[in-house]
Amino acid sequence: MALARVERLTFTYPGGERPAVRGLSLELHAGELVALLGPSGSGKSTLLRALAGLVPHFHGGRFEGVVEVGGRDTRRARPSELAGTVATVFQDPEDQIVMGRVENEVAFGLENVGTPPAQIWPRTCAALAAVGAGALAPRRTAELSGGELQRVCLASALALEPELLLLDEPTSQLDPEAADEFLAHVRASGAAVLLAEQRTARALALASRVLFLEDGELLLDAPHGEAVAWLAEHRPAYVPSPPAGNGRRTAPGEVVCRAEDVRFSYRRGAPVLDGVHLELRRGEIVVLEGPNGSGKTTLAKLAAGLLRPDAGRVERAVSAGYLSQDPGRYLVRERAVDEVALAVGDRERARAALELVGLRALAERHPRDLSSGERERLGLAAVAVAEPALLVLDEPTRGIDPDRKAEIARWLFAYAAGGRAALVATHDRSFPADRRVSL
Amino acid sequence: MRIAAPPAAALLGAAAATALLAERLAAVAALAAVLLALTLRAPQARRAPYLLGSLGSGLGVFLLSPFLATLGFHVLWAGPTVPVLGKLDVTEEELRTAALNGLRLTAVALAFTVYALLVDHDRLVAAAGFARRSALAVALATRLVPSLERDAGGLAEAVRGRGVGVEGVRGRARLVPPLVAGSLERAGNLAEAMEARGFGRAGRTRAPGAPLRTADRAALVAAVVLVVAGAMWL
Numbered sequence: 001m002a003l004a005r006v007e008r009l010t011f012t013y014p015g016g017e018r019p020a021v022r023g024l025s026l027e028l029h030a031g032e033l034v035a036l037l038g039p040s041g042s043g044k045s046t047l048l049r050a051l052a053g054l055v056p057h058f059h060g061g062r063f064e065g066v067v068e069v070g071g072r073d074t075r076r077a078r079p080s081e082l083a084g085t086v087a088t089v090f091q092d093p094e095d096q097i098v099m100g101r102v103e104n105e106v107a108f109g110l111e112n113v114g115t116p117p118a119q120i121w122p123r124t125c126a127a128l129a130a131v132g133a134g135a136l137a138p139r140r141t142a143e144l145s146g147g148e149l150q151r152v153c154l155a156s157a158l159a160l161e162p163e164l165l166l167l168d169e170p171t172s173q174l175d176p177e178a179a180d181e182f183l184a185h186v187r188a189s190g191a192a193v194l195l196a197e198q199r200t201a202r203a204l205a206l207a208s209r210v211l212f213l214e215d216g217e218l219l220l221d222a223p224h225g226e227a228v229a230w231l232a233e234h235r236p237a238y239v240p241s242p243p244a245g246n247g248r249r250t251a252p253g254e255v256v257c258r259a260e261d262v263r264f265s266y267r268r269g270a271p272v273l274d275g276v277h278l279e280l281r282r283g284e285i286v287v288l289e290g291p292n293g294s295g296k297t298t299l300a301k302l303a304a305g306l307l308r309p310d311a312g313r314v315e316r317a318v319s320a321g322y323l324s325q326d327p328g329r330y331l332v333r334e335r336a337v338d339e340v341a342l343a344v345g346d347r348e349r350a351r352a353a354l355e356l357v358g359l360r361a362l363a364e365r366h367p368r369d370l371s372s373g374e375r376e377r378l379g380l381a382a383v384a385v386a387e388p389a390l391l392v393l394d395e396p397t398r399g400i401d402p403d404r405k406a407e408i409a410r411w412l413f414a415y416a417a418g419g420r421a422a423l424v425a426t427h428d429r430s431f432p433a434d435r436r437v438s439l
Numbered sequence: 440m441r442i443a444a445p446p447a448a449a450l451l452g453a454a455a456a457t458a459l460l461a462e463r464l465a466a467v468a469a470l471a472a473v474l475l476a477l478t479l480r481a482p483q484a485r486r487a488p489y490l491l492g493s494l495g496s497g498l499g500v501f502l503l504s505p506f507l508a509t510l511g512f513h514v515l516w517a518g519p520t521v522p523v524l525g526k527l528d529v530t531e532e533e534l535r536t537a538a539l540n541g542l543r544l545t546a547v548a549l550a551f552t553v554y555a556l557l558v559d560h561d562r563l564v565a566a567a568g569f570a571r572r573s574a575l576a577v578a579l580a581t582r583l584v585p586s587l588e589r590d591a592g593g594l595a596e597a598v599r600g601r602g603v604g605v606e607g608v609r610g611r612a613r614l615v616p617p618l619v620a621g622s623l624e625r626a627g628n629l630a631e632a633m634e635a636r637g638f639g640r641a642g643r644t645r646a647p648g649a650p651l652r653t654a655d656r657a658a659l660v661a662a663v664v665l666v667v668a669g670a671m672w673l
Binding site for chain 2 (some may be wrong): 054078079080081083086087090092094095096097098099100109110112113118120160304306321322328329342343368
């Protein structure tokens with residue numbers, strides 16, 4: 001018997017012009033790990049929310065079809081009643097953490113679902129230990145890094161001992177090693193897992209079955225081998241490719257930014273960077289790599305002139321634009337076109353920039369009505385519209401589907417070919433570059 | 440010596456009440472000094488804005504209120520007559536009252552500072568019993584203050600990263616609406632995540648807390664004694 005069953009599910013969000021998912025039918029079985037792939041806005045998150053009961057109970061909207069989890073119809077069972085059978089880890093840990101201390105955070109869900117008090121602390125400790133976060137138990141959640149918080153969120157989900165674990169791009173903020181470790185913990189849990197991911201290599205390496213959604217419709221539901229063959233033929237960008245090496249096309253030009261022997265620390269704490277050198281030249285794309293906490297973002301901000309070094313020198317000969325890794329920072333205006341026009345005061349240039357990132361059709365939409373991947377692209381347009389000679393991008397491909405990522409890379413190469421330089425801080429090892437710098 | 444969160448909160452509440460009830464300058468000053476010493480145990484970066492607010496507001500009351508009050512006959516300084524305010528002067532009695540009120544305000548603010556920075560709010564939520572939802576709302580609001588600070592800084596930084604200046608009160612004021620909208624969005628996401636984790640379901644249980652120790656009982660007794668002393672003798 002299936003653990004979860006979705007039958008002819010069609011769902012439209014309140015105020016939505018068309019359904020987010022259409023006619024979906026599928027089953028999930030105990031213990032299987034299923035990868036859920038598809039472009040931004042294809043309905044992946046909606047399917048996950050439907051399985052958690054959040055659609056329609058939390059969001060409202062028009063719901064047709066049947067979703068059953070653990071034999072319970074989600075139209076009748078509220079999400080809180082499904083908790084324990086189902087557990088969800090969302091993309092941004094900051095939006096999930098409730099309590100001030102890690103151990104209390106993990107215990108929160110156990111208390112809610114009525115776990116016998118004598119079992120709460122042992123299960124809390126076991127879940128934290130299972131994700132390698134046992135030492136974090138007494139720490140304040142406000143002091144944890146993004147990667148640590150994401151592990152705490154996973155521990156909170158695993159502590160419930162769910163039969164079905166729903167993961168919505170849970171590794172988007174993690175470096176490759178941390179992401180591998182995170183997913184190893186997921187696989188070891190023994191629960192059925194539905195994993196939505198945009199970094200497909202990792203998901204495909206683990207999954208026994210693959211679902212592919214596009215425009216709200218399920219185009220593919222197949223075992224791993226068959227799915228990879230289908231993807232290679234129909235959606236090649238989703239098939240893992242070897243990490244891009246140095247792809248230098250022409251000799252780089254003059255230096256536009258030079259950092260020498262740079263040291264930097266936040267609030268007089270331990271140095272985040274110490275003795276770091278970096279040189280950026282016209283016409284080249286440099287990728288900045290390194291694990292979480294290695295100082296990529298800090299060096300990117302120093303290069304863009306947003307921070308000043310404690311010691312050493314950062315010299316910049318040209319104007320710089322900086323794209324933050326949080327797309328929520330580009331939601332200042334009421335319409336997407338006005339958001340992009342903020343830096344230049346010219347709507348036509350803003351529309352052209354939106355065209356470059358594939359958002360021209362959404363120019364009049366409110367930025368907060370855009371999906372996470374669309375927000376990322378809006379941020380890129382908002383920074384690039386001023387055409388700075390040095391473009392500094394912090395995790396520009398987070399939450400962006402492989403096709404769009406390839407488009408952004410092509411666009412960035414064209415941008416650099418026009419005599420500009422780009423510095424890209426990213427965990428994405430497949431992002432192409434002329435040069436890669438490791439911290 | 441560590442005190443559990445509920446007795447610690449009770450003691451701080453009692454300290455704030457005593458500061459308001461007490462009439463002796465020395466007693467209120469001693470209370471403020473003890474609370475200041477406790478505040479200094481918090482990490483420097485976190486305590487700085489609280490200290491600025493607490494000491495600044497107390498000092499403001501001390502400096503301004505003698506000019507606005509009309510109290511006593513022992514004039515220490517006589518100034519000009521100002522329209523609306525009348526004749527400006529400072530008396531010994533006004534100075535004493537200003538010092539007392541300034542110290543009271545400082546003590547209350549410092550008690551809140553110690554509560555915000557050093558008390559484990561999670562344990563208060565756990566101990567709240569029937570008022571758990573309200574306690575959780577307060578704890579969440581406290582937890583989200585650093586997130587709000589980060590969002591405000593990040594928003595300003597992202598705008599500067601686009602080559603747009605964020606200078607002066609007007610420039611920063613422009614960022615308030617998106618900051619509020621972002622906070623509301625975060626609150627919505629958090630509510631969704633909480634419901635997915637079973638919040639609001641019937642039959643919830645409570646993780647066993649540590650039993651009250653001698654220090655906790657002593658703190659509860661001290662809280663009662665402090666309020667009574669403040670009302671009757673201090």
